Amino acid sequence: MSEAHHKKTVRRNSAMREMEKPVFTGPAHHGIRSNRYQKPQLNWFVYIIISISLIFCSTLFAQWGVLAKPEYPTGAQIDPETMFNDSLRGQLLHFVTQMWTDHDFKFLLNFMVLSLIFIVLLLIINRFWICVAIFSSVIIVYAIANHFKVQLRNEPIIPADLNFISGGNTKQIVSFIPPNGISIAIGGVCGLVAIILFCILLQCTDGRKGLIRCSWRKPALMAKSNLKRIVTRFISLIVIAGFLFSFVYSLGNKNSWGQQLADGIADDPQIWNSIGDARSNGAPMAFLRLVHTNTMDKPHGYNKTTMLALSEKYQSEASRINRQRSTNLTDNTVIMILSESYSDPTRVPGISFNQDPMPNIRDIKSQTTSGLMLSPGYGGGTANIEYQALTGLSLANYDSSLSVPYQQLVPKQKWAPSFNQIWNAKRPADGSFALHTYYRNMYSRADDYRKFKFSKFWAMDGKYKLTDINPIDSSWYASDTSTYNAIVDKLGQYHDDSKQFVQVATMQNHSPYDNWYNDNEFKDADTSTGITDDERKNIETYAKGVSYTDSATADFLNKLDQMDRPITVIFYGDHLPGIYETAEKNPSNALALHETDYFIWSNAASASSHEKASQSNYTSSNYFMAQASEHMNAKVSPYLAFLTDMHAAVPAMSVPAASGNANEDNVYLDDNGKKMDIHKLPQSTRTLLEDYRFIQYDISVGKNYLRDTNFMDVPLK
Template sequence: MLVWLTIACLLLQFIDGRRCVISFHWRRPLRNTKTIIGNCTRIVAVIVSTSLLCSFTLNLNTVGSWSHNWAQALGDSPTLWDAAGDASLNGPTISFLRLANPKTMTKPSDYSQATMQEIAQRYNKIAEKTNQSRSNNLTDNTMIMILSESFSDPTRVPGITLSEDPMPNIRALKNTTTSGLMLSPGYGGGTANIEYQALTGWDLALFDNSMQVPYQQLVPHQKVTETFNQLWNDRYGASGSIAFHPYYKNMYLRDIDYKKFGFSHFYTLDSNPPITHHDGLDNSPYASDAEAYQNVVDALQNSNHPQFIQLATMQNHPPYSDWYSDNQFKDADTTNLPADEKTGVDTYIKGVSITDQATTDFLNQLDTIDQPITVIFYGDHLPGVYTTARASSKNTITMQETDYFIWSNEASASAGTKLDPAAAATSYTSPNYFMAMASDHMNTKVSAYIAFLSAMRAEIPATERLTLGVSGVTDNTPTVYLDANGNVVSKKELSSQQKKLLNDYRLIQYDLTVGKNYLSSTKFFDVK
């Protein structure tokens, strides 16, 4: 296009010469009718061109806009999990413009400083009442948040039949500690979206559909970011929180975002210094879970105070290519699947089995450490390998539910705690509620924000914006609400109290993401 544009300009210059096909005159713009028309034509051309360019730039990232649809019609294929890959595939200009003006949320009609102050006061009172019966502090404990890549129970997938349980240890553990099923926004991808919700408490369903990957579209633009790890930073300084990911730091712009979140170090394959333990098993190209966990154990041994530790694993990341030399699930899986699908499924299930043992060994190590430690463990999404089961729309919700548990070691006051599903609203949840659940599990004091999340979860146990694409990024994003039994509830069926809480949620999230940050000055996030 650039070559043809250049040729066209040269031809027009040659044809025009000094004859001025479109008349123009700087010094005497009104000398005759032809000149006036020519001047106006050129001015209009500049205005129209500039307006089109501005409109294209401003709307490229807005789902359903003319520029978004036109770009996709011309072959634009956003890869919002990898900025470098997006630039390589779609061109650096489009990649840059895509991130330049993201549409985050529509401003709530009742948003104002007075409204936010009223919300802060209301939930501060709830937090104060809750804290009267609690003596433990959240930051007295080390909190380890583990995003286990693609971890989920294969036996819950419709059509999968196994003669051997791939996760007997975690299944038994879930019966003795706070646990259940997590509604994930993604299937086969979208890891950072689940991670973002767990670290912030924000709900993707409240964002505009154009806000598909906050790690790339939102966080780099924010002046203020509120994440749960900052509670440990506030008490222990910069070393209060660290993060590990045995892969590359630029995926989802994590290196930029984690700095904003306040993590003192983010250890990856290409960080300085790099992550210490990252070897894979057999022919797998990814670090094993045992290796990933060892980095956390080392960090615990090298710290003299409680920390918030974020770990995102890689062992069970797709694709799955028959990596393991001794895979008993090739025989244990009696499912009738196409050969290619079965190879992927069997490789993945073997990975789940390895995770099951590695996680058990890790928790046993934590039990030997004489300091209170609580673990939030969750799978981010199912692997995109279940082609047959995914083909049926009746399996949609099942295919977007992963496993989670919250567990405390022997040195913790909350060791052996299992929240009563009835008292805790339900065993179903979504990732935005994890810190509120952990606070209940540990019986610790809460901030007004955590008190709000607890109140929200009591009314709507799980809420999520599903991204119905294998990559976890798509324009097809219906919002789903689950009741205490895991049943889908339509928005029309929500009670007035549920709708009021959703409106509070929308106001809080708007204020702290694209609003005026009124809540930042109200101690809304502080634990008194």
């Protein structure tokens, strides 16, 4: 053996012996152990106490984010005990103490889930104080974001909202911070910075650099004790992370082991009532159950033969309908306007004014196809109603864990048919365009509109950027007048003989409603009863916004009347604003809080001017294009023929939340707005509903058998 090799062997053996030495020597003093080789190290018991305290506080803070302060009517006499129980502190205290008072362990379930997440993070990073800093930061941001979203839209953060950040929408999201939330945001940032700096300081002074002491340097890497620690760390990580992943992945699926385990402890899911789910079952659990979603169950008997038979069936139905129709959809420009949060506030129980906030639209509705639309959302969910209108697909057919198709489904689809593509078939270059007076990446619209094959998407940013867009007084969002002017401007860029499909989403009446408008006559006109002062302020501001929309819409239609080309407008409110707290407390008001206004109107150059289609009192947004086809006496595709028959049988349909009870069946309404009992429907209607599920499954997650048929094709000249 050479001398050099001998020296190398001695050094390696010395290093291995050094690794085998005990980590700690000497006595312990006040939870600190030390030796001459290392900085002071905390006792393991201290780490455990800190971890438990951190997760306990994190569970409470996450829950705080979805709670709301109680609002009482002016002059109401509330006893001190009730006031405390309804306060944020009282609600948080009940969330913890119900383990002993009610044997309800929801707090413990959320604590356990956050503990597993913390342990997995700790095993990955292997640096205790860095892990504490990261975990605390995430919880603080999550809780404060929840607090703001609940204030604005009465719904918590869901996994799909993370697409806003990944899509570069951080700046836009920050703009949603309400004025009274600035101090909370600043406090959160300061607290976040303080925690991070404190953890960095402790990481630098704590001698225990790795919670599980592992060395990755040779020759210590191959030491037996070091290998044992590495293997222990990774086995622990795989086992715990695997359990957590499997639990979360299965949590949103009915009858899965994860759901059964959670239910056995305390969980009581309220899928369609997201805010109720978060407040009752805990914010972390409500969030995690939506991480993995099941789009919809495969219908029994789904196969190519079944779908080809359905295509032929509705081809025959389309031929029957088209024998009675004289025009084509593409003979008209169709403008589909989603009016943000638009609805008649006086239909809400307890809300009234001695001045009508929407006289013009009320008059328009009386002269054309119009009625009420059953919305799946209240206070939010704009993209869902828009999705239904553009595709004809209904959220009622999807699994309850699919909360936002725009973000959870459309980006993954290989085939995404939408009604604007009917115009694209005749004018591939410019058959359809979209316009939204806000930022293009909200709800992943930019990506989804490309998937839907819109030729252009005009928004407040990006390549096709809108100009001359202004708010009203001190409001935050673009006025409807600005939006309508932009539509007229874009239509003016085309020849009079060109026809397009135009998708529009407004922003004027988006929350919050913080006394934006000068000279608001609805403050004096308000005769509402039994509501809180905060409600009254919000409702009065909202009513003024509705009034502005009313006059702007009338002016817009007058301008369209002057154009020498047939134009049809589908106008609808997507959902009610989440400002009716008193009415919302009464479950019997659920339907009223899910009904918005809509109309289908044609200008003077159109043969369908002043037409009023049959059975239009109630609808849901998935039927709009079928109704517009009837209104314009236009020929239909097999798909539109199916939707026409479906609307005749079930005029309106929505998710269980529209009934006020997430555990009930889907909501089906007749043309008088009365609930239809699905168990008492005639066989022909049940067959239509079954066909709907086959069609929707094939388009959404199935084999797309209908794609190679003429199911979506309409007659073209």
